[in-house]
Amino acid sequence: MTSGLAASPAFAAQGFPREVTDALGRRVRIAAPPQRIVVVFPSNVELAWALGLEDRVAAIGGRVRWPESARAKPSIGGSLGYSAEAVAAYRPDLLVVTPSHYTALGLVEAFERVQVPSVVLAHPDLPSVLRNIDLLGRATGADDAARALRASMEERLNAVARTVAVAPRRSVYLETAAAARGAFQTMGTGHYANDALQWAGGRNVFADLQGSQQVSAEAIFVRDPDVIISLQQVPKDPASIAERPGWHSLRAVKSGRVVVLERSHKLIPGPRQIEAVEQYARALHPELFA
Numbered sequence: 001m002t003s004g005l006a007a008s009p010a011f012a013a014q015g016f017p018r019e020v021t022d023a024l025g026r027r028v029r030i031a032a033p034p035q036r037i038v039v040v041f042p043s044n045v046e047l048a049w050a051l052g053l054e055d056r057v058a059a060i061g062g063r064v065r066w067p068e069s070a071r072a073k074p075s076i077g078g079s080l081g082y083s084a085e086a087v088a089a090y091r092p093d094l095l096v097v098t099p100s101h102y103t104a105l106g107l108v109e110a111f112e113r114v115q116v117p118s119v120v121l122a123h124p125d126l127p128s129v130l131r132n133i134d135l136l137g138r139a140t141g142a143d144d145a146a147r148a149l150r151a152s153m154e155e156r157l158n159a160v161a162r163t164v165a166v167a168p169r170r171s172v173y174l175e176t177a178a179a180a181r182g183a184f185q186t187m188g189t190g191h192y193a194n195d196a197l198q199w200a201g202g203r204n205v206f207a208d209l210q211g212s213q214q215v216s217a218e219a220i221f222v223r224d225p226d227v228i229i230s231l232q233q234v235p236k237d238p239a240s241i242a243e244r245p246g247w248h249s250l251r252a253v254k255s256g257r258v259v260v261l262e263r264s265h266k267l268i269p270g271p272r273q274i275e276a277v278e279q280y281a282r283a284l285h286p287e288l289f290a
Contacts, residue, residue: 020139023099023122030117033141034094038076038087040107041098044121045070046270047132048096050149051142058090061104066265077103084110092116096136098123123269126195126277130154133271153274157199160281163288164201170284172202173225173252176267182217192269193276200280202227217246228252229283231263259283 017031039048040061048057049067059074061082076087081103087095095111095118097104108118119139121132130150137146174197177185187193188209197204205223206215228250230241238258247253261279265272282289 016141018138020119020135022120022135023128024120026120028117028119028139030094030139032093034092034117034139036090036092037094037096037140038090038092039096040076040082040104041100041121042066043123043129043268043270044096044098044132044136046265046268046272047121047136050271051133051137051140051145053140053142056140058092059087082107087111094119094139096121096139123192124190126192126199126273129192129269129271129273149271153271156274157277160199160201160277164281164285167201167285167288169201169203170226170257171205171223172197172227172229172280172284173205173220173223175228175230176212176263178230179214183214184217184220186213186215187211188213192273193267196266196273196277197280197284199277200284202280202284217244221246221250224251226251226255227257227259227284229280230258230260231266232260233263235260235262 016033017029019027019029021027035056036058037048037053037056038059039045039057042062042064045060045064046066049070054069057073059076060070061076064070074090076082076090084107087107093116095107095116097107097118097120099105099120099122108120111118119135121135123129123132130153133146133150137143174186174193175184176187179185186206188206188211190210191212194204194207205225206213228241238260241258242248242253252258261283266276
């Protein structure tokens with residue numbers, strides 16, 4: 001396995017070699033601006049594209065659907081695992097992986113042995129999504145793009161916060177999937193979707209749970225949210241939720257506060273989380289965005 005191309009003088013002037021500390025607390029030395037990057041996981045791919053790194057990405061990994069141009073890149077693996085030999089064929093000089101892809105983490109040790117740097121990005125909450133912008137920007141020399149992207153996201157987040165500050169927080173049940181036999185998927189504390197709801201002026205009725213959780217209809221009835229937001233791959237009429245057995249008694253259904261949104265990027269912890277926050281805010285407080 002070789003370490004790719006040499007840095008151009010334009011990038012070398014930006015303070016390389018440099019060291020970054022990734023999500024695992026690893027201190028990673030990067031000798032020169034990477035020119036052949038292998039990026040694993042959809043959120044990391046979206047972040048790389050948002051930082052203008054598209055031309056320097058040699059291959060990607062994971063079930064990537066967006067951006068469209070990313071789908072034209074070679075794929076080095078997915079749910080069945082990742083082969084160090086397959087990755088090596090693309091002569092990477094930087095790997096970008098995430099802990100939720102455990103097999104991808106195996107690449108880190110393999111490439112460390114041949115002194116190819118790897119950066120692990122984690123995204124347990126919304127602040128970590130912002131920190132990942134800084135981390136990948138520094139690791140690749142895209143510092144200016146990272147500063148601009150983060151500033152834009154923070155400006156939009158603050159604009160939402162100012163708008164919803166004048167209204168009371170509405171309790172909300174966020175449905176990320178409706179499983180069979182009366183089981184439903186939602187998110188609790190320690191997840192970026194929970195943070196996004198808070199930024200949008202909501203109070204997650206399942207904030208006492210941790211991360212992604214399966215809940216029953218009975219648990220939803222007990223929490224009786226002001227608003228129901230259902231994320232669906234192909235959005236259906238919100239009336240279909242009201243037609244579920246017993247759901248007509250919920251406060252959100254009786255007040256007509258059931259919103260169906262396209263799932264798409266809302267469960268991908270990348271830069272488009274700002275769009276999720278804005279859409280949640282409109283769903284929770286439509287009167288403020290008329």
